[in-house]
Amino acid sequence: MEVTLVELKDILLPDTMKRAMAKQAEAEREKRAKIIAAEGEALAAAQLGTASDTMMSHPPALQLRTLRTLVEIGVDKNTLVIAPTPLVNSIGDVMNLIDREAAAAQMRAR
Secondary structure: OOOOOOOOOOOOOOHHHHHHHHHHHHHHHHHHHHHHHHHHHHHHHHHHHHHHHHHHHOHHHHHHHHHHHHHHHHHHHOOOOOOOOOHHHHHHHHHHHHHHHHHHHHHHHO
């Protein structure tokens, strides 16, 4: 005699086993969610590191980013934010940054 197929129908699982299986499935979902969140944090940290390096090499970029953040806060919260800054130095720094970037672009174009 050879058995080729076995089929089970109407299996009744005890409630304790159903709860255990549900708990295990929930733990697996939480585990995957934590891994995905951690991978996202690692990618974000790498990008923030790159952005930080860029801003450290261009100090006016940090100031421009700060001003942009203040503008975003003002728009989102419908508020006015006044931040004192040495305007003359800031304008000079921004102009120097623009000049350096233009010179770098010309060097790359050659």
